[in-house]
Amino acid sequence: MLLKITGLNAFYDNVHALKNIDLTIEKGEIVSLIGSNGAGKTSTLSCITGLVAARSGRIVYKDRDITNFPAHKIVGLGISLSPEGREVFPGLTVEENLRLGMYAKGGRKESAPYARVYELFPRLKERNQQIAGTLSGGEQQMLAIARALMSEPELLLLDEPSLGLAPNLVLLIFELIKEISKQGVTILLVEQNANMALLVSNRAYVLETGRVALSGESGSLLNDENIKKAYLGNVS
Amino acid sequence: MAIFIQQLCNGLALGLVYALVAVGYSLVFGILRLINFSHGAVYAFGAHAAFFFVGLNFGPVPAIIAALVITGLLGVVIDKTALAPLRKKRSVPIAALVTTLGISNIIQNLLVVKFGSQRKPFPDFFNLGAFTLGGIQFSSRQFVMFGVSLVLLLLLLLVVNKTKIGLAMRATAQNAKAASLMGINVNSIITLTFLMGGASAAIAGGMVGGYYQVVYPGMGFMIGLKAFAASVLGGIGSLPGALVGGLLVGVIESIAALYIGSNYRDSMAFIILIVVLIVRPAGLFGKNEVVKV
Numbered sequence: 001m002l003l004k005i006t007g008l009n010a011f012y013d014n015v016h017a018l019k020n021i022d023l024t025i026e027k028g029e030i031v032s033l034i035g036s037n038g039a040g041k042t043s044t045l046s047c048i049t050g051l052v053a054a055r056s057g058r059i060v061y062k063d064r065d066i067t068n069f070p071a072h073k074i075v076g077l078g079i080s081l082s083p084e085g086r087e088v089f090p091g092l093t094v095e096e097n098l099r100l101g102m103y104a105k106g107g108r109k110e111s112a113p114y115a116r117v118y119e120l121f122p123r124l125k126e127r128n129q130q131i132a133g134t135l136s137g138g139e140q141q142m143l144a145i146a147r148a149l150m151s152e153p154e155l156l157l158l159d160e161p162s163l164g165l166a167p168n169l170v171l172l173i174f175e176l177i178k179e180i181s182k183q184g185v186t187i188l189l190v191e192q193n194a195n196m197a198l199l200v201s202n203r204a205y206v207l208e209t210g211r212v213a214l215s216g217e218s219g220s221l222l223n224d225e226n227i228k229k230a231y232l233g234n235v236s
Numbered sequence: 237m238a239i240f241i242q243q244l245c246n247g248l249a250l251g252l253v254y255a256l257v258a259v260g261y262s263l264v265f266g267i268l269r270l271i272n273f274s275h276g277a278v279y280a281f282g283a284h285a286a287f288f289f290v291g292l293n294f295g296p297v298p299a300i301i302a303a304l305v306i307t308g309l310l311g312v313v314i315d316k317t318a319l320a321p322l323r324k325k326r327s328v329p330i331a332a333l334v335t336t337l338g339i340s341n342i343i344q345n346l347l348v349v350k351f352g353s354q355r356k357p358f359p360d361f362f363n364l365g366a367f368t369l370g371g372i373q374f375s376s377r378q379f380v381m382f383g384v385s386l387v388l389l390l391l392l393l394l395v396v397n398k399t400k401i402g403l404a405m406r407a408t409a410q411n412a413k414a415a416s417l418m419g420i421n422v423n424s425i426i427t428l429t430f431l432m433g434g435a436s437a438a439i440a441g442g443m444v445g446g447y448y449q450v451v452y453p454g455m456g457f458m459i460g461l462k463a464f465a466a467s468v469l470g471g472i473g474s475l476p477g478a479l480v481g482g483l484l485v486g487v488i489e490s491i492a493a494l495y496i497g498s499n500y501r502d503s504m505a506f507i508i509l510i511v512v513l514i515v516r517p518a519g520l521f522g523k524n525e526v527v528k529v
């Protein structure tokens with residue numbers, strides 16, 4: 001087991017955002033975390049990455065308890081996050097953003113991580129001297145994912161990578177997610193686009209108001225009547 | 237003409253010192269979005285530290301270095317004891333601002349307790365004598381002050397723009413949360429920022445002490461405000477802006493002293509500040525925040 005979360009609770013002042021979350025991820029899987037706005041998806045990722053404190057519960061990564069580890073120590077362990085809303089460094093170049101992605105690797109100037117992300121995202125190679133704030137939304141999303149890959153993580157957390165993108169770009173992003181997974185990266189994928197998320201993932205958790213409402217094989221969730229009604233809309 | 241050139245050189249030398257103080261405002265503002273009004277008092281502390289170490293017969297250069305270290309540490313102590321707890325409690329921004337005003341008073345009063353409130357003579361320690369160039373007489377102090385400040389400012393720009401730690405500083409200034417996800421220890425960056433701000437203020441304080449040959453606890457008030465005006469003029473948060481803003485304030489006030497009257501010298505910085513806030517609030521090098529798509 002790569003990641004195991006048990007009984008996780010988190011609060012924002014008095015808002016009880018996560019209620020006894022249990023979640024596991026096996027090496028090599030794509031696990032998706034779906035649910036409507038405000039369900040607690042981002043909060044779950046924030047607890048894993050140390051951005052939000054866990055009030056109780058445990059987060060164990062590769063047999064190591066990482067609950068409430070400081071955020072800057074997480075990436076060095078092999079977990080990296082492409083955050084909701086991209087959060088690229090808008091005033092820095094694409095290349096500088098990528099270089100920051102491997103900040104935790106110490107002083108070594110490796111070229112392998114660049115080669116890998118430039119192969120996945122040729123667009124970023126063309127634009128590597130462009131200021132990130134002037135990229136289009138889709139390009140910024142690619143940069144956020146590429147930056148997260150620069151540390152060569154074992155576990156990649158993706159928070160709503162398809163948010164706000166045109167349909168053809170959404171398809172491209174999901175193709176890339178599959179490709180990254182094939183390269184051996186374990187992925188926890190947070191999505192509101194439940195249909196797509198269930199199509200690419202092995203297993204899924206459905207969050208409702210801070211609780212795990214349902215979990216299981218993605219294929220069987222795709223055919224679940226309740227899920228269809230609540231999250232998938234009119235799937236043909 | 238001779239007097240104009242003399243005033244211009246005087247303005248350039250003072251201007252770079254203002255720039256050296258202004259980078260302290262800009263560094264802290266860049267990372268914390270906080271105007272650190274204790275910075276003028278930190279500068280006065282630095283001048284007194286240099287005065288103290290010179291008095292112990294350290295010799296000028298070691299005295300300045302000792303002052304730089306202790307004043308840099310003062311900056312860090314201010315942050316750790318007074319500002320970091322406010323950030324941790326996520327208090328409103330105005331609380332930190334008012335805190336820096338309070339710290340300014342505490343530092344000044346400590347200086348009064350230790351050194352007395354009177355003006356104390358500071359040794360003329362970097363005077364290499366006057367010299368004449370093209371029939372115009374110059375004091376070498378100006379050139380030493382100009383040269384030292386310029387080297388330090390360029391060094392600072394080099395660190396921020398060309399090193400790994402500088403990249404981490406720029407990243408933290410733009411998005412602290414994302415920076416921490418990259419593995420950057422944001423608290424260490426903040427500490428470094430206060431260290432650099434305090435150290436450069438100490439060098440500025442030591443040099444101005446030597447330039448006018450006087451130190452006193454209230455000496456940071458006016459230069460603190462002028463440097464603040466300079467950083468707003470350049471675009472607060474921008475280091476090249478602090479450099480250009482400092483030079484402009486220094487030159488404008490020296491020229492104004494010549495043509496309008498020396499009584500108006502100190503008011504020029506504030507006239508500049510007001511005009512900038514009305515005409516171009518982001519300053520010369522300030523960017524309007526880039527909006528994410």
Ligand SMILES: Nc1ncnc2c1ncn2[C@@H]1O[C@H](COP(=O)(O)OP(=O)(O)O)[C@@H](O)[C@H]1O
Nearest residue numbers: 012015017035036037038039040041042043044
């Ligand atoms: N910074 C915050 N301050 C206060 N409440 C928050 C904050 N972030 C999230 N919340 C609340 O926590 C709950 C879960 O939010 P979030 O994890 O962002 O949901 P999701 O990512 O599934 O849309 C929501 O009720 C939201 O309003």
Ligand SMILES: [Mg+2]
Nearest residue numbers: 041042043084
């Ligand atoms: Mg979210």
